[in-house]
Amino acid sequence: MKSYLSLASKYLTAHKKKTRLVIISVALSVALVTGIFSMLDFFLQFEKIQQIHEYGNYHLGVKDATNEEKQAITSRMDVKNAGTWISFRNGNLNGKECRLAAVDQKFAPNMQITLLEGRYPVAENEMILEAWAAENLHLKVGDVAKITFAGNTEKKFVISGICSDYGNTKAKGMPGVYLSIAGANEVNAEKSTGLLIEFKDGININDVQKAIQSSLKLADSRIIRNEYLLSVMGYGKSNTVIGLYSTGAVLFCIILIAGVMMIYNTFNISVMERVQQFGLLRCIGASRSQIKKLVKREGLHITLRAIPIGVLAGMLLAFLCCGILKYYNRSLFGEMPLFNFSIAGTIAGIAIGVFTVFIASSRPAKKAARVSPVNAATGSNEIKISKKKKQGRLTKMFHVEVAMGINNAVVKKKTLFLMSCSIAISIVLFLGFQVFVDFMHSSLKTTKPYTPDISLTSEQGLSNSLYEKLSDLSGIKKVYGRMFGYVDATFHASRLTDAYKQIIGNVQVEDNGLFIPPEKSWLISYDKNQLNWAKTDLIEGELSEEKLNVKHGIIAVAHPLRNGVSIETAALQLGDKVYIQTPDGTKEMTVMAILRTVPFNDSVPSLTTFITTEKLFTELTGESTIRIIDIQLDSSGQEQTVSEIKGMLDDSIAFYDQRQKNAEINGYFLTMAVFIYGFVAVIALISVLNIVNTMNTSVASKTRYLGVMRAVGMSGAQLDKMVLVEALTYSLTGCIVGCIMGIALQKVLIYNFLPRLFTIWKFPYVQIVLILILILLVTVISIISPLKRIKAWGIAEIIS
Amino acid sequence: MMDILITENLCKTYGTGETKVDALKNASFSVAKGEFVAVVGPSGSGKSTLLNLLGALDTPTSGKVFLDGKDIFTMKEKDLSVFRRRNIGFIFQAYNLVPELNVEENIILPLLLDYRKPDKSYIDELLDVLGLAERKHHLPNQLSGGQQQRVAIGRALATRPAIILADEPTGNLDTKNSRDVVSLMKLSVERYHQTLIMITHNQSYTSFADRVLSVEDGVVTDLEGVRK
Incomplete structure (x- = not known):
């Protein structure tokens, strides 16, 4: 031993089982944080693809842009691609109502126009149309079709190419028809013209918008914003979309807090258990600052081992989500790499892991340093209780083992608070996310049997x-x-x-x-x-x-x-x-x-x-x-x-034909569902681990106490009952608080944040019953293994 | 007098091979009802092992213990815990009270575990005898060491067990408190016709006992002490 600080690593090696438990729970928390950040990162990437598919890959548009304006905008450094878009109010293709538009060839890919055969319309009298419409109307490349514009202007066009189907127009039975820009300019009918702009990556679009508006003196009414895409990218201004994302952000923060709390709780318990040991070190001459350093060193050791495991596991978690999405929606997400590496997620996981362990170890370190050597040596300071006398009403109301179980939980107010909070947070989150899931179920038609x-x-x-x-x-x-x-x-x-x-x-x-x-x-x-x-x-x-x-x-x-x-x-x-x-x-x-x-x-x-x-x-x-x-x-x-x-x-x-659109909506639903349920699963996991962890340490720290109870004559069944009641007190308190707060959150979300979604709030009986069953199950499971361990020891070994 | 406790060739061995330790070797003795037996011996001699075996807190490597006529090591764990709370009272060196329960609750705990209604007059009498009547609603950490050990004595007496086992009950106490506790135990044993086996380091307390057993290197010998 070169320095007293090597005691930290010695301790950790000596108590392999305990160390493993602490490392596992810290690693899990780090995994959850990494996973959540990566999932959010991926979710935004997937969302972006969805929105681009749905609304087109452009950020801003300028209505009725003049040639000078077009020149000025396209020559900007930050513009990646720009093109003219002309859309007509209505039109008819061979007597069938159709959607008429024209777009610059170089901007066509941005608007999801993929040519299947033929070539892009260039001449004034050329057009392309969707494949399904061509088949329906018995048209092929080279044919001539008649288009009637608003105001009954009629014009004949040669079909120069066929482009891929678009779910929305297909479901409405309205063929999408694209003319050449030259042709569209020629037509004298009601139309709107605009310059659509795609900016380069990493450009602050709101800033650029201001710059363009002020330099070209453009009024707000002339600016078109692709709100859906901009919202996903974080530049959103539309209230509904921002409402939806900001609600998500609130829930996300709660998850983060839950993860941080779990690391804190684990580490706190692990150090507090050994307060006496630290006191003994003080007895043989360790100074307060040395104790603090020792505890922090221990934290460092755990961090170094837990964080890599956690980050890896978190990345796997996110891969799983991506994998499911890619598998089910190959056409849309085919380009996304399966082993996507989220830098943001990894950094967040590491930073939060280190930060939390640091905080979590500094507080108990202070406490450990404050332990009086005398108390530590005699072991007389096990539990601090208020000076109040105790009338002992509980033991009169219940069987003694039940009363003691409740008492054990209630006396330790801090543990009770932390445990209940952690369970309550999970339930609140679960019920909060339920609003989104409900909204998706009721709003996306394809999830219904009559679609x-x-x-x-x-x-x-x-x-x-x-x-x-x-x-x-x-x-x-x-x-x-x-x-x-x-x-x-x-x-x-x-x-x-x-x-x-x-x-x-x-x-x-x-x-x-x-x-x-x-x-x-x-x-x-x-x-x-x-x-x-x-x-x-x-x-x-x-x-x-x-x-x-x-x-x-x-x-x-x-x-x-x-x-x-x-x-x-x-x-x-x-x-x-x-x-x-x-x-x-x-x-x-x-x-x-x-x-x-x-x-x-x-x-x-x-x-x-x-x-x-x-x-x-x-x-x-x-x-x-x-x-x-x-x-x-x-x-x-x-x-x-x-x-x-x-x-x-x-x-x-x-x-x-609604099939393609239904499939697209289903895909959209799946994207949301995978991530939302992924989040919910992560939250549930945090809670479950917290219960298991706390019960494990709680039982382990009371080994001696439980031994005495057995010596005094408590039977195995009574012991089980007592510990179970204690665990139930924690979980049910958390459950009740969580359900009340979760229901309140649901109401606030539905009536204050998302009134436009018209979701109807119903009392979530099913969810609450589900929560109860799950919590009871986890509580029971959490005490099985620690109790087994305790019973395996002889009473004499424990108390002497 | 009837023998309430009989041990036959009780052996306990810890570890194997080089670390093998014979903590108790062929202990055979008996204790009559109402006797106060002191067990003496240097530390590490096997006193505590003996007591733990007598109280069924540990299992012997070989040998038998009959308590009130029953072979306790043939009983199942479930029956044993019931038997223990009805027939054996423990007093530990470190008191081992339940910190969340008040004095009265600690004393009646074995009764409550047995789902019996405590006999109020007996408990009040016990509290009186132990000098704890004023403090029955206090929690253990609000009491002095001597008082805590008196609560432990009360707990051991509450069920009127066949035998009380005390493992250095005065080990954590000063001279005055030690003397008080031992004389209180002696008093209670006589008053309630209890049988008591007490481990002690202090030779002077052997004078209170009816009989003294000595344990040395795992061997139990009857010192034929101050038999009445």
Whole structure:
């Protein structure tokens, strides 16, 4: 031994088991921090790819840029790529409504336009279109197509190439058509022109925006911002997106705190256990500062061993997430390397590990240094208790082992606080993240059972024979139809919301309290299946076809879509009367259920949306032809079935292929879900480890005490019970606090931070039961091995 | 007088090979009901090993112990803990009180563990005899060493066990407190007709005992002391 400081490493080697435990828990915390940072880093990278795919790879745009402006912008050092984008308000391709745009060839890849065959349009009379549309309209390279622009200008174009499908336009049945810039400039129709700019990496886009705006004197109204992409990159200004990300940031910080707390707790326990040992060192002449140095040296040893393991494990954790994503979404994330190395994550893990161990070792070091040598030598200062006398009520209420278990936990206020906090934090986080998961489940349509693969619509109505034929077709899972129409419906004027009144202006109210409908309402029919599926969106009431039919029931929709935006127009309650104009006069209907929203959008603005049964729909409107048929396909042989379906349709029927869009939304859902559930798993792990760790050390530090209890006559079962009750006191306290705070957080998140998402808060029974079961299970498991160890020792060995 | 405790060829060996230590060699003796036996011997002689074996806190390498007619080492751990709390009272050198329980709770702890309702008058009497009546709601760390050891005596007496085993009960106490504690033990043993086996370092306390056993290098010999 060269210096007294080598005592630290000697101690660690001598107590291999204990050292391993401390190293493992520090390493795990470091792993969690590294993992979380790497996951966040990767998540942003994945999100960026998603957003670029969805909205295009540009950061800013300048509307109606003049040539000088274009020149000035493209010649900037920080601009990576820029190109003109021209989009037309509407247009028709061979009589079919299409999305018309033009983009510079060099900027086409940024806008996700990939040429499959032919060449990019250059001449004034050239165009390209999506592959699915070309197939549908029987067009190929070299053909001539007719485009009708707004204002009925007609023009013929030669198809110079075919580009890849785009999920959104495919689902809407609107072919995406791209002209050449020269051609688009020639056309005299309503259009918007802009210069889209992609900046180089590492440029502060908000600063550049200011610089460009001031140097070129551009008004704010002329700037287009790709908010979704900018938000992911950290330059966001849109409230909804920032709200979503900042909520995520808050939750993320809590995770960080939990990780730091765990390292602190572990190290604290490990040092505090040996206070007596340090006191003995003081007895033989160690100074206070020497003790401090010794404790810190020990921390250093542990850090050096734990951090590399932790960082490696954390990286593996993040790889796992990336692996899952890459596996499920090869097309989108194919370019992402599997073994992505997050520098930010690694640095964060190391920094936080070192920092926390430093903090965690300096406080106990001070405490250890303060131990009086006398107390240490006699061992008389084991537990400090207040001077209060004790009446001993607990032992009168419960069996003594139960009472002592509770007492043991309650007496150590600091441990109780730390343990409960750590458990509570995890529960709060779990419940907080639940809001996101719920939001994703309810907002992303493809996660629902009624999402169609193919939709057919027709103005004239679809015949029953077609419906039957489709139902009989092999390769089809489900076919379901809906009727819809517009009716004049009125109800008590007080139910109209202010938001709606603002849109409409003055609403006339009659003497009987009913208003004169300023707009028609959308009425949709549901069959039994659809009523059943709608239950996931049910806020209040009951969805029974029989009851609706008997009682003239109608279903109100709380947040219908108006021009594609979710809005609350009428706050109808259960039992409200709705009066609908029918060919046979006014009919009184009763609101028997309220749905959160419907998965349909209509281009015609309507007062609100009502749903009823097929029978009542026919009674109310006199119509019985289906206007929409949704089809779900079997997973295999889809192309064959699709072409068979196409063969059954005539020109009046519009065919919407939703599959690609659904797959894209599913992919998006998966990206979010993998990371969110990854986070939740990490949080749960922190908690579980904390419980296990604390119970392990708690039992180990009370070895002697438990030995005495056994000598006095406590049986093995009683011992188990006592320790279990102590553990349960910790975990249940944390559980109760966590559930209360978690529910409060859910409410705050839903009503204050994310009111635009229209999620409805429900008491999370399932989650709470799940939490309880998990916590109980972990608590029981956590005490098994330490108790086993204790029992393996003879009583005489322990107490003498 | 009936023998409450009988040992037959009790042996205890620790370790193997070069580190092998024979802590106890063929100890055979018996203790009659109501006897106060002192065990003396230098440190490391095997006194504590003997006591731990008598109290079933440790298992012997060979040999038997009959307590109240029962062979305690044939019992299962579950039955043994019940037997222990009903029939054996321990008094340790380091008191070993439960720090979170007050004086009264510490004393009735073995009864509570046995799910029995404590006999209030007996416990009050015990507290009186031990001079702890005023302090029954105090916690152990609010008491002096002598007082803590008196609580431990109370705990050992609470269940009226067949035998009380005391391992250097005065080891941590000053002369005055030691004398008080020993005489209190003697008093209690006589008053409640208890059997007591006490390890002590202090030869002067052997005068309180009915009989003295000496342990040296693991061998137990009866000193035929001051038999009444």
